[in-house]
Amino acid sequence: MDGESMTHPNPQDYRSDVKPVWCPGCGHFAVITSVARALAELGLARENVALISGIGCSSRLPAYSTVYGFHGVHGRALPVATGLKMARQDLTVLVAGGDGDGFSIGGNHFLHACRRNVDLTYIVMDNSVYGMTKGQASPTTEADWDGSKLTPGGPGIAPFQPLEIALSAGASFVARAFSGQPAELTRQICEAICHKGFSFIHVLSPCITYRPEQRAYKDKVHQDWSQPASDRTEAFRTLLEDDGFATGILFRGSEPAAKPVERPRVALSDMETQFVV
């Protein structure tokens, strides 16, 4: 109320002049907007933020932003981010990608990033499809979705449950948002960045090209999780009743984030002594 707004950078400052290749109408647009708004809201200097991604439509995010970016290979965004944060604790490190990138080829890193609890914010834009490669089923695709020639009749497999897995694997901040509710998404990103530890935000982000029926998400989502649980078991209980469309911050734990160990410094020349005979 006291001219505070003066100190807030403009969200547009976090948007680059590279124009997205995304299909007009794609849910991912709202995500880059929300990321920019969150960074502006927190007043983070662009040069102190890094945005890491893999491959996929969703993974194109970094180029559309003016922070440091790393558009790596498919499925490996989390390890890149982990290395960066462990080596550069001073940076704010965000990770973004899709359901294919994060839960299919990148599934193992997801599990271990949740456990490792490095202070990262991981945003998965889930559209239950591989957008970039022309619409194949992803881990979160319904068993009977027959929109892909690669899985005629549907993948026939129970969908992957991102939040359950994240909780089981030990993530210390777990939330769900919808790209059609950018304000809530922005809030979650702010909270996730401020949370010290691994934060996972599951964003329902429709692919209007291969999953046009996802336009109906807006009628399905309901903002239910108003208060994050601080107890994992409680969060699990909530999740056991989930229909996949509740949004909000489900869980916020308090385990300390992983950091490099600090040890008294030793000169390299002093290390030589161990070899001397």
Added chain:
Amino acid sequence: MDGESMTHPNPQDYRSDVKPVWCPGCGHFAVITSVARALAELGLARENVALISGIGCSSRLPAYSTVYGFHGVHGRALPVATGLKMARQDLTVLVAGGDGDGFSIGGNHFLHACRRNVDLTYIVMDNSVYGMTKGQASPTTEADWDGSKLTPGGPGIAPFQPLEIALSAGASFVARAFSGQPAELTRQICEAICHKGFSFIHVLSPCITYRPEQRAYKDKVHQDWSQPASDRTEAFRTLLEDDGFATGILFRGSEPAAKPVERPRVALSDMETQFVV
């Protein structure tokens, strides 16, 4: 009781003449014994069984058995087994390995094998350590275990929860056993083989070389899960109270196992017509 035993092959028939390289006292010995007993109990012909593994002390199992074996590369036993079973529905396919093989490098396949629900029996010999490579921390190692030079002071990460992950990922049969209770282990293996779908048996199997303190497992385990839950939520509730040492079959679901789709046969020459102009 009625001479039935006559028809049962001898468990020794399932043991090869290759002598294990394992350290005397290793928990893995009991697992190969239990596998042999279970196969004998079910009277499965050796040539119709395949035992697939990755790399690790535990993954040496196949060579010690007289069924068909595939000792693949580190972490990839589940995909090998999945391919085999999908191509050869007539075979009984078992998969065996360690906590490093299955939950670290192989973590992604574990997640997706649970979801895919191919009719496999997966036995993980968990000793919370990489035995074969001289005792580094594995995903199930306690955060403060400082027995490895690779993680001085301990890995500092919350241990991986195999049963929670298996349930979250959709496994349709989840159990825990202890190598020191081979009868129960044998029973579980029999049940798992008979279960149609993906079965996961988590076996506490001490590494007496790198984790000699695991000899104390025998005083910690308690056979608590006498009746498998058939409801996933109920199984989860049980698990939320787990201390990591309860044994028994936790969950048995009834989702149909994944199988290749049967379609009316077409001659290859008839397929040509689609190309003709």
Added chain:
Amino acid sequence: MDDLGTFLAHAVALEKESGERFDALADSLEVHHNPEVVELFRKMAHFSRLHLREVQDRAVGVVLPHLRPWEFSWPNAEAPETPSVEDTHYRMTAHHALLQALASERQGQAFYAGVAARTVNAQVKALATAFAAEEGEHVALLEATLSRFPPPPANWAEDPDPPNAPD
């Protein structure tokens, strides 16, 4: 909404986000070679920026609070005049674009009218009423324009070319 600063903060955000969104949509359609719609969206963005300046002018001397993005009292998920992303399509026509713009202006009008009806602050009421009237003019203008752009045939979205996989 009974505080003038808060109200003006809303008005500023409403126009700013509207302009930014129209520009973003224009960019997106430019990438997809739809010049007709691009031109329309650019125009809308331009108008939003003009209105923004007007609102900012009226706000001179008023201390605007900083509201965090989720602290705005919007009736819906986004600021009312922000055209929704999901209503765009790469083959959309001017007709669709006008409908989208119209929807946003109508929401804007409704928002201001709602504030005017509920506020107890006379200054806010006056301003909100004025803004609602302005938006009403825009609505009328757009309605008029729309009549010149009849709906395209039902299969307007149909594309004989398959999608591309740029990986």
Added chain:
Amino acid sequence: MTAGRILMDAAAEAGLYGLMTRSLGPQIRGGESAALVRLGTRPVDGLDDICDLLVAVDWGNIERFAAEIPLAPSSLVVADPAQGPVPEVIAASGARVVMVPFRDLAAAIPDGRVNMVALGLVASLIGLPDATVPSVLSKTLKRKGEAALTAGLQAVTVGEEAVATIDDTPTLDLSQAPTGREKWSISGNDATAFGVLRGGVRFVAAYPITPATEILEWLAVALPKVGGCLVQAEDELASINMILGASFGGVPSMTATSGPGLALMTEALGLGVAAEVPIVVCNVMRGGPSTGIPTKSEQADLNMAVYGLHGDAPHIVTAATSIADCLFTAQWSVYLAEAMQVPVIMLTDQAMGQARAVIDRPADVAFVGRRETVSAQGAMAYQRYAVTASGVSPMAIPGTPECAYTADGLEHSPRGTPSTQAAHHQEQLDKRLRKITGFDYGAHWAVIDGAGEGDTAIITWGSLTGAAMDAAHRLRADGIAVRVISVRLLSPLRPEVVAEALAGVSRVLVVEQSHGMQFSRLLRAHLDLPGSVRVCARPGPVPIRPHEIVAAVTAWDKGE
């Protein structure tokens, strides 16, 4: 794009051969795109030097692929005046420009589409018989309903009529077109898919990746019809290991991928080598390194395919030489894998995989994957990795009694028991190498044109074969005798056989599409090429055109 396809199919009805490749922008839908069509009265295996006719319905981002559309003063450019002036990159070529108001013409027809107007114009311009386009169109638009068809036909007519405004048009001599032959319209990826199916593949596991996905999509639909199946895996590590498992089970198996995916498969490929499990991996090459240029073609995964495995891991690398040959090479690759119990990497590329050709119906070939197996033996006598003269050891398929063994990536004794002994290692290494170097590949190791002719040889591979053949044709017409060798078996390269094919040659021109001259270095590493050697290499995405090869040979001939 669709218009290009219809044009080619119409030309096929008129008895012509054709090739269509596409160049696309980075957008998923609605992006800029170009369809490059070459038609001919002889089979067409590559693009020609110059684009005779460019029809531009708009100029959006033309600079992105101008380099892929070579124009000359002899070219004709037809553009829509409403799209603004002809861009500098195009105008600079000196091509003749004619204006046709496509958009306005289309707008005058209810539901008229610009691309259909353009289609009519092109068909008429080049002289396709009147009935062909409508005939194809009615098949294509059938399921869209009567109205769509009417609109389409009308638009085509309008386009045809517009030709009257253009004179001196590039016309095809249709009298040369062969008649009465069965023709196929097929993409390289479909041909590969059908080829492995014919070879006997009944299990596929894969992870989608551009530009290989179509192979998988075709197989996913076809396999269940022949009692097989396709599993969509969680990643390439899984897919390659799944096919190892299925093949261990006795079922011929394959996967398809592209560079980044192949990189993830090399560990398991080594397992296939060591454990002697036959599999086929089709790698459809795209621009590299790393994610590179996924939608464009390049021949730069050769190194990885041949050398990318750790340890001494002899395996087979094959390459299709044309779209039609994808079928043969795929079928042959399955045969080789099964016969030698070894992983085969088959290389194709985006330029042939995603292109579509009108070809003569390919000849039936007899290659079907057949593995040497054992049936029940005396207990414990079975040696899975028996050291045999051919190097191939009969394989027991699970289900065969008394022959159970453990397939192992650890070095092993003949029985399959892990061994660290030098003698076991040596004999297994010898055996694994012997089985592929001693195999009789017949004449299939290469496609040779002009065998024994002249003292100049052009050695090439993959999708450049067509350009090399075209160049040879022209050189011969100019009195320069050349032979073309397009290598289908890239590894193992057999020096004696290559030497034979090069007998009498004193000049070798190596033609390839890689920046690192990978093919030329591969040849150097394994062969002594006769006489002097020059390399004509360029990275993707612009393919090497026939005239460049002609120029390289002519310059040499002139002593330059």
Added chain:
Amino acid sequence: MTAGRILMDAAAEAGLYGLMTRSLGPQIRGGESAALVRLGTRPVDGLDDICDLLVAVDWGNIERFAAEIPLAPSSLVVADPAQGPVPEVIAASGARVVMVPFRDLAAAIPDGRVNMVALGLVASLIGLPDATVPSVLSKTLKRKGEAALTAGLQAVTVGEEAVATIDDTPTLDLSQAPTGREKWSISGNDATAFGVLRGGVRFVAAYPITPATEILEWLAVALPKVGGCLVQAEDELASINMILGASFGGVPSMTATSGPGLALMTEALGLGVAAEVPIVVCNVMRGGPSTGIPTKSEQADLNMAVYGLHGDAPHIVTAATSIADCLFTAQWSVYLAEAMQVPVIMLTDQAMGQARAVIDRPADVAFVGRRETVSAQGAMAYQRYAVTASGVSPMAIPGTPECAYTADGLEHSPRGTPSTQAAHHQEQLDKRLRKITGFDYGAHWAVIDGAGEGDTAIITWGSLTGAAMDAAHRLRADGIAVRVISVRLLSPLRPEVVAEALAGVSRVLVVEQSHGMQFSRLLRAHLDLPGSVRVCARPGPVPIRPHEIVAAVTAWDKGE
């Protein structure tokens, strides 16, 4: 094993150089093992032809590594009669056998250990000064307590006394041993670890694998002391990507692995090439293919290291030439990676990684990784992938204002924006190649012995360097002038520089430890070797010994 280490340390106290390698059975603990120790008054970089002395405390599974312990009639075998007759594989060598009842002698001492008795015997046999073994022993057993030390010392004495029963023993001439120099006892893996630390590495991520784990264990302890850290990753895909992330952050980073792990890293190595992120991957080679022979050495990952990336992906491959050189090469590798912003694969092998040597303290070298960076620039002007003359583009480190960019594995424009244009592709490919071919590597590309001498050159690399040097030494003593070139920079190979080193040579003998002649083929692919070329290649695990190289050269000399 411990006994071998104590023996070598004791020899070091006496001023000797030494080398100890181990050969182990497949058991995790308590398996058969052999410690192979070579001592000398000059630095020892490889094993000798013949084992002078074999002390066998038992014969368990001797056939597993008999091939690695060459014996001759001149050898002395000391064995325990209680272990039964000398096995045929040993007896066949004609070596002289002497019996010493180790077990009984040890049993007579409270808590006496057989290996300590054997240690005493060996030390005394070869004539180490009396005080040395007890001195090392007391350091080693210090933390085991007084009783253990007493038992150890007693056992050693008993061993020493047993020597009296043997005559004509192989003794070292200690008077030749240099004195007053600082000596280090170090394994190749420790040397590599210390080398990268000296080079500036402050971040490591890794997954354990034999025989590379010791590098990681050393660094895990050392890094926190210099403000760095090591992360144990979930797999190699994670570890390589983690170091890419850290290096992107400006912190020099490395990982260590072996064949199977390197296979999993190639996709990300390509990303490092394309996105120009410097990293070092040390690959400690073991027997291949596939899981192969994890505990044994081989030089068969060369192909994968050089060629294993998809697309045209120029990067650096270095190789250490000895245990001591692991330190230099590791440090240099970090320097090269940082200077050129490129991934460097450093090759060592099990034979040098897990062996331990007594060496002179290595000279300090100035190579420290230093990257060309930028500081704040005018907004939007920064071009991460600017096309520069050297090919190296200054890199912005996160935290630098106004220079934010996106590192990308997609092909890109100089600014870093994804591009599919031929011109961008060509210029970035050129630049990435140019930076490594145009770099000034100085004389470090090889270790050359006898530069300019004779007309015969031995070209080798890695852990065979010692044997080649020994062979050259002997050949020269026999009047045959040879030069030895051990290549430290395996890729890029620079033809001019190699040609210079080979000036005047008419015979080249390539010496390598691979079945597929990988090194020889690599040379062929990139160079024209002068005169005639022969290859002396053998797979692991038995290393090529000096006399085999001598024999190869001599035979050639005799026209065989």
